[in-house]
Amino acid sequence: MKVHVFGNCTSPAVAAYGLRKSADEAANQFGSDVKDFIQKHFYVDDALISVSTSEEAISLLQRSQEALRMHGKLRLHKFASNSEEVMAAISSDDLAKDLDFDSDHLPLQRSLGLHWDLALDAFTFHISMEGRPYTGRGILSTVHSIFDPLGFIAPVTIQAPTHGHTIPRLELCTALLAVEIKDYILENADISFNCVKLYSDSKVALGYIHNQTRRFYIYVANKVERIRRSTDVSQWNYVPTCKNPADEGTRSIPAENMKDSLWLKGPTHFLNVTEDALNLDQTHELVNPDDDREIRPTEALCVTKTKVSGNSSLGTHRYERFSRWRRLVQAIARLKIFARMHKDQKEQVKSTLAKVATYRDAELFDIKSVQRQVYGLEISCIQQNMHLPKDSSIYKLSPFLDADGILRVGGRIKMADLGFIEKTPLLLPGKHHVSRLLVLHFHEEVKHQGRSFTEGTVRSAGYWITGCKNLISSILHKCVICRKLRGRLDWQKMADLPKDKLEVAPPFTNVGVDTFGPWSVVSRKTRTGSASSKRWAIMYTCLVTRAIHIEVVDKMSSTAFINSLKRFTAIRGKVKILCSDRGTNFVGATDDLHIDTINVEDGPVKNHLYNSGTTWIFNPPHASHMGGVSERMVGVTRKILDSMLSNVSDHSLTHDVLCTFMAEVCAIINNRPLVPVSSDVDFPFVLSPASILTQKVGDSCTTTNDNPETFSLNDLYKSSWRRVQALSDAFWARWPFYHIQTFTFVSQPFGELQ
Template identity: 25%
Template sequence: MKTMHDYKQKGYMRRLKDSSDTLASLMGVLIRFRERPIAVSDDIREMFHQVKVRLADQPALKFLWRDGDSSRFPETYVMQVMTFGASCSPALANYVKNRNAERFVAEQPDAVKAICENTFVDDWLQSVDTGAEMIQLAATVKRIHASGGFEMRRWTSNSKQVIQALEDDCEELDKRIRAQDEPQETVLGLWWLPGQDLLTFLGLLGFFNIRAKIILRNIWRSNIGWDDDLTNEDEADWQHWLDLVSNLNAVRITRCMKWVSRTQAAQMHTFVDASMNAYAAVVFLRAELDGQVHCCLVASKTRVAPLKPVSIPRMELMAAVLGLRLAKCIQKEVSVRIHRRTFWTDSKDVLYWIRSDARKFQQLVALRIGEILEESDVDSWRWVPSAQNVADDGTKWTKTPEIHGSTSVPDLQRFSKLEKLRAVQLCVLDSLRNITKKVRLDGGLDLQKTLLLKRSNEMDVIFIRICQEEEFYNDSGILRIKGRIDNIEGVEVCVKRPIILPRRHQLTYLLVEFHHRRYHHLHNEIVVNELRQRYWACGLRALVREVSNTCPACRIRRTRPKPPGMGDLPIERLSHYTPPFTFTGVDYFGPYNIVVRRREKRWDVLFTCLTVRAVNLDIATSLSTDSYLCVLKSFVARSCCPRRMLSDNGTNFRGASRDHMGGSWERMVRSTKSILSEILPASGLRKEVLRAALAGVESVLNSRPLTYVPLVI
């Protein structure tokens, strides 16, 4: 009779010691399971019931039995074997298993090591390099377990040769080698597809699980009761997260860490990152063989930020410690030698702290810096841009995270230019050609055609397919718009039937931006015309204008300097109800060559009213102060005595000790000189002619209207 008893939950066996720390590390078993090409898994049939309990210890396993009748007086029974539910059962059964294996350590050291290190409770997971090696090792392990009364069953492997050598029942064999469309095999909490040698729903989905932890923390922080309804925001976030869970079925991760067991220089690269909500660490193994490099994801770890507010630099430091501990744990568990460890962070504060004296910082920072310096080298810590930090996915969770399996198409959102996208896609296809020796023709014809693409502009076919599948839910081919010129000859299909592109997709933006630069950032209509020869998109002309308006080169070219604002007019320019020339500005201009007996120079002096802009013109014989004072006396005698005079502070004016403000009279000087240039002779100018010309200019300027006078008809 096999009965499941949860003694620990019911409180019957609280005094039994939990010795789960004597078991092999679950992470270590899973990591070593991924190291080599040929893998196998199995479990021991009813392992706990194969371990008998001594008569003296059986009273500790007492239980009451009513046989389903609550009115019946319970009878007392004892378990004579280890039972499920007892906290000590896994450790004791593991101890008996290992003691049984240690009897053969001298004869079969490899098999004993495999049993002790790669068995978690009753599940044995092992990976080796060849099928023959696995057959021999598995047969030895099976024989050692059988000598202790443990029966191994449910053999599963990615090698049909191994299964045929281990299983006698052909019907059971068909269940172990599964096709691609059959259910997965459960192995220590993860799903394994032996036929494709892929893992799914692994603990590597930390970037997805962290969002649920953040939501639960926010709910806890809101202080609502157990029976209270969630807030609208928390309920929406939780429902959105649940809707994305179904997408996890598409995740596929290669079980075997390629070349890790064959390379002589395996490298471990750890990426760390933090935000206000969480901090995360991701570990990759890098293997290089015959000039080719392969990187594989090993493990990830995410944690929610503390309830107490912590600054971002300190969160980044906590992420660095988390990454260091994760890398240390993985290095301890892997069986291959790690040649070099490298830690990557996008926080320059952390790099500065690591390279500084820890004693000058506060305790939280100092203790973590001390741990980092004790367990790693300073030179192993490096900086990486945030855009290239893969740990960023675990800390900055978006509303639409990328949850999908392996893909041969780069993320279009990470590119700003079409040429770079084409180049990256070409590198991806080159890699696929190298690792794909033979393309399967049963359902793989599209892949075969894709691998034959060579030119960069041919990469657009792949992007267009992805674009239309995302926006139009189309999987039947490239969508085209139907026209009326199908009978035309000598033109491409794209001209007859242009390809349909969504207005707001990143690919459409990249195509428009590429043609905008191709035609030198000018003539939007040319860009529209060239695009419409191959593509059709709603609002294309508006999109071209948008690209042109946001183009940095176009914005720089169209930029015009902004003139500075003009200052307020001085009080002298705004004094109404005052006689002309109450506030006067004065300036010299010239000289003009006049003929007396010989050629002499004369300067014109301009007096202008700062309020009504009237002018008074006179002639000065020199630039001296005495000459100016004579002209000033003449002006006062003919007009009036100004209350205040302003000049440009020339040396001839300093004797009058006046202020400087020349914008007003400089404009009048320009108007005067413009008229004089039209009426004065080119040579032989006499003083009388100059004086008469100044009088005429004065009359013209003073006859101007003070403001615009519209004609009323």
């Protein structure tokens, strides 16, 4: 590839690489100074360098121009210099286009965004005051429009902050900034420096840097640590404020005084003074350290000598401060190590801590202390070869003292072929805090298993804890991890049923709506086979009688839903309440999903519901249990349809067949018993939704009657019209006592929540 595309994201990186690669290849032929000039003094396609003599500049530019032409086929041109000798040595075609040597004044050159006056060899700044009012906003707009990245005219445009950090902190930050600038200059400058010195006019900051006796708070400590990491305290010196050029950068100086200011020329007289006159070796002490808020206060150290008698002990009540057995043992072990070190100065801490025997001694010390406190009377009796009191809690365990003076369980199995700790475990009281720490320790060792695991591990470790079973049960009951792993799940108590499911009303007055499907049906015959289309079903469930009504629709749209609702109300009567979930089938804003939905928020559906006096109620989001009546009926319907469709091939299922199946499904479901069938011969009536919908029992046909007279079961054996009314009265008479009572019991296996 010989040509590079201009404007790509990688173009600047590729161009810079090509320039540096050309410099590397030309270094042997044209010199290392050409390589350094191209690689270190170019910024994108601009180069800026300063050399000592005109001859050096001419040689460097000519060799660089030839090197880039030969090794990179790059033309280096548009030169500008403050030396007429350099400009005369370069071809006019390679000079900047706007240079006119016949003119009295050379034009300004832009060098990396700054205006360079070739005649004066100085940077100039132009300020535009057009259209800016003399207000705070106008002044800020004017100041921020000046491009001064090196801060040449900072005293004119910059003022010191009036709030924020304290003055000592700001002075310390400026010292840190000086260190960072020093590091940057040393890293990038081509000049080698014999000595680097830093000056500050803040005696507080110099005291911080030279400090060797006091401690600082975090902010100052971090700054001082960073400063001393890159510099030595001997490099820091004091400069009076009147001779500090950096001080003028924070003060306002008139523009006409900038030319002769210390900011641009520096304190020449101060720098020429000898080191002896400056007294650079002087030390800088802290300024008012007791009143400085950045310095930590000193604390007096008091040494107290205490004489300890031989019979004194730590006291096991101190053990209650520990929540882990291992921490208690480590604390006692460190105390014993410290006591040994105090006695023998040659003993090393690290070598002692590494010994397992030290921790074992600490464990035995803890157990022995507990036994001395709880079983002091029993131990005294054993030491004097006396019988234990019969009311002692460890009388039946036949305790004895081993060679270390620790109480162990005796028993009758000393001749058994077992280990010493299995035959004679250490004896501990179950109600002591140390016993609780031990059980908790071994419970965690077996990864929070049950009581048997924990108790077996305690016994295998050689401990006999009185009342161990109760202690383990108490610890397991309070263990948070065990409660998470094996805790009993809580159950939410079921709420009361809504009123629209309990009121006595005609069938299909309060209705639940749900959709299901689709099914693929044969729409028409073709030459090569048959064309199919989809069908969905809309189920209307009576919330009172649990009867269902199914309508088949050819598409999921507002028009199809309105037609099915009209057919339903034409057959079953006016609907008072419609209930459904908040699925995408009924909620709007689904056009962007490109799915088949029924949007009840559309104008046609909303207007139809308004005109018919019907209220549509949505269940809360993520509360599918509130539509459990409809969901249950959908599940039963699918089971019956699966049985029916198993005998029908896919090529013979048409719209009429599907509608017929839906009608048969409605008949089957509506004839189901709502309550368990009674075995009482005096109640042959089966309470089902069909008994109130069709007013028929068995093979008899009845007609309806609007006679408001009250009827009883005896009217079943009289005239036919009385039988119909008797069936209706029997349904509503048994409905509250048998069907409603089934909802009384709460489906909650563990009783009511506390």
